Amino acid sequence: MATKPVLVLKVGGALLQCEMGMARLMTAAAEMIAAGQQVLLVHGGGCLVDEQLTANGKETIKLDGLRVTPEDQIPIVVGALAGTSNKILQAAAAKAGIVSVGMSLGDGNMVTAKIKDERLGLVGEVEPNDATYLNFILNQGWMPICSSIAISSQGDMLNVNADQAATALAKLVNGTLVLLSDVSGVLDGKGQLISSLNKSEIEYLVAQGVIEKGMKVKVEAALEVAQWMGKPVQVASWRDAEQLKTLVKGGSVGTQIQP
Ligand SMILES: Nc1ncnc2c1ncn2[C@@H]1O[C@H](COP(=O)(O)OP(=O)(O)O)[C@@H](O)[C@H]1O
Numbered sequence: 001m002a003t004k005p006v007l008v009l010k011v012g013g014a015l016l017q018c019e020m021g022m023a024r025l026m027t028a029a030a031e032m033i034a035a036g037q038q039v040l041l042v043h044g045g046g047c048l049v050d051e052q053l054t055a056n057g058k059e060t061i062k063l064d065g066l067r068v069t070p071e072d073q074i075p076i077v078v079g080a081l082a083g084t085s086n087k088i089l090q091a092a093a094a095k096a097g098i099v100s101v102g103m104s105l106g107d108g109n110m111v112t113a114k115i116k117d118e119r120l121g122l123v124g125e126v127e128p129n130d131a132t133y134l135n136f137i138l139n140q141g142w143m144p145i146c147s148s149i150a151i152s153s154q155g156d157m158l159n160v161n162a163d164q165a166a167t168a169l170a171k172l173v174n175g176t177l178v179l180l181s182d183v184s185g186v187l188d189g190k191g192q193l194i195s196s197l198n199k200s201e202i203e204y205l206v207a208q209g210v211i212e213k214g215m216k217v218k219v220e221a222a223l224e225v226a227q228w229m230g231k232p233v234q235v236a237s238w239r240d241a242e243q244l245k246t247l248v249k250g251g252s253v254g255t256q257i258q259p
């Protein structure tokens with residue numbers, strides 16, 4: 001059994017369109033796994049979903065950073081996230097010598113899922129449930145790669161925001177959560193990186209409209225986990241190879257969201 005907490009890395013969809021970014025991330029992950037660190041990768045794929053919806057003549061509507069997902073869009077969303085995005089990452093992992101297991105939130109009883117808000121359609125809210133399946137995979141030295149498609153007990157396929165998916169899985173394994181995006185962290189009104197944020201500072205910046213859309217969802221997900229675990233959660237960039245190296249050494253990168 002590993003003694004260090006599982007590292008839960010969440011990557012946003014923009015990574016999937018950057019070969020170099022994926023290669024660097026997977027190399028860093030391979031180094032960590034070789035050193036005995038268990039790594040769980042949770043991914044989004046919002047931009048792939050956008051592309052597939054457009055190609056199929058569908059409209060994209062977001063409310064507060066979350067995609068309104070009508071029933072006729074769910075097959076496309078599931079295909080883009082649990083299919084294409086998940087397999088692109090598995091292919092990149094294989095190239096770096098990582099043995100991965102591709103999965104979705106709907107697998108192995110990991111989470112419970114329900115519809116979040118009727119106005120959003122088939123958008124899910126998930127809670128951690130059973131870690132048996134994940135721990136089995138992690139204990140083999142394999143890397144789970146999990147998409148944010150969940151399945152409710154009513155049998156609905158649900159689209160879950162990937163930062164919220166990572167929140168549930170980080171809680172499930174009591175892991176260290178790092179949310180990697182295409183920006184260096186949370187930026188202030190002048191575009192400068194903010195190194196640390198607490199709850200009241202986040203509320204202020206959200207009220208000012210400085211933190212909005214996808215970053216609002218991300219920072220709120222990070223705060224929830226930071227408070228639940230009683231330790232900071234990092235919001236950083238997968239673009240910066242130096243940040244990944246610092247991360248491998250256990251250092252702090254990007255913006256620290258304080259409990
Ligand atoms: N204060 C902020 N700092 C950084 N990014 C912000 C901020 N407010 C809004 N954003 C937007 O949030 C995006 C990151 O969220 P999102 O697109 O959901 O990322 P990902 O797909 O990686 O999860 C940034 O690319 C930026 O456009």
Ligand SMILES: CC(=O)N[C@@H](CCC(=O)OP(=O)(O)O)C(=O)O
Nearest residue numbers: 012013044045046066067161162
């Ligand atoms: C409900 C909801 O908004 N789901 C997201 C799931 C993918 C995601 O979160 O992707 P990123 O991490 O790339 O943003 C979506 O459909 O875009």
